[in-house]
Amino acid sequence: MRFSYNKLHYISVMKYFFFSILLFITNILFAEEGEVNILFSLESSEDWQFISDRTMGGVSDGQAFVDKDGDLFFARLIGNVSTDNNGGFIQLRSILLFEKLYKENKTFLGVRLNVRGNGEIYHIFIRTNENRTYRDFFSATFVADDDWQTVDLPFSQFKQRYSNNSLDGNDIKTFAIVAYGRDFISDVSISKITFYNE
Numbered sequence: 001m002r003f004s005y006n007k008l009h010y011i012s013v014m015k016y017f018f019f020s021i022l023l024f025i026t027n028i029l030f031a032e033e034g035e036v037n038i039l040f041s042l043e044s045s046e047d048w049q050f051i052s053d054r055t056m057g058g059v060s061d062g063q064a065f066v067d068k069d070g071d072l073f074f075a076r077l078i079g080n081v082s083t084d085n086n087g088g089f090i091q092l093r094s095i096l097l098f099e100k101l102y103k104e105n106k107t108f109l110g111v112r113l114n115v116r117g118n119g120e121i122y123h124i125f126i127r128t129n130e131n132r133t134y135r136d137f138f139s140a141t142f143v144a145d146d147d148w149q150t151v152d153l154p155f156s157q158f159k160q161r162y163s164n165n166s167l168d169g170n171d172i173k174t175f176a177i178v179a180y181g182r183d184f185i186s187d188v189s190i191s192k193i194t195f196y197n198e
Helices: 007-013
Strands: 024-030 036-046 048-052 061-069 072-081 089-094 110-117 121-127 138-143 149-154 174-180 184-196
Touching (some): 048 072, 061 184, 110 138
Antiparallel strands (some): 024 036, 110 184
């Protein structure tokens, strides 16, 4: 599934699903075993924000919106990622209050994603209360292929940009799905995000 970036196309498709730079609509579900599931839907709202390198003078262009496949709602991040002008990213970032998700005596061990895309490499960026600047974060990568698939990313695999520190799963400040670091077309969809503890 190759996506040809065309602004007129996705504006017409998204007549009532378009939420760029606004609130994304999500459900947060707490499983009995202590997992936290974040689903995208049209019924309850939490903050998700589209951000591009244009905030720093870059020229990458894109959009994030809610789409639907049968009964399945999902967030989709599309656009042209360009490294011109020292840029190179577009992202869908949550500004949820993650401390409200933590369970006493439960430590999140990783994040599980239900994703599909255009075969490119994408990133998860996580910032904690220890990260002092927007350039300082933990990251891990995944490949999003044509068909829906589950991707497990243990927090032990996340690397901090400026150190060898390990990621504390119970100290998440922001969470982002990111198309990053090279010139390419982004088309990645996420229907479910699970923070798991076993």
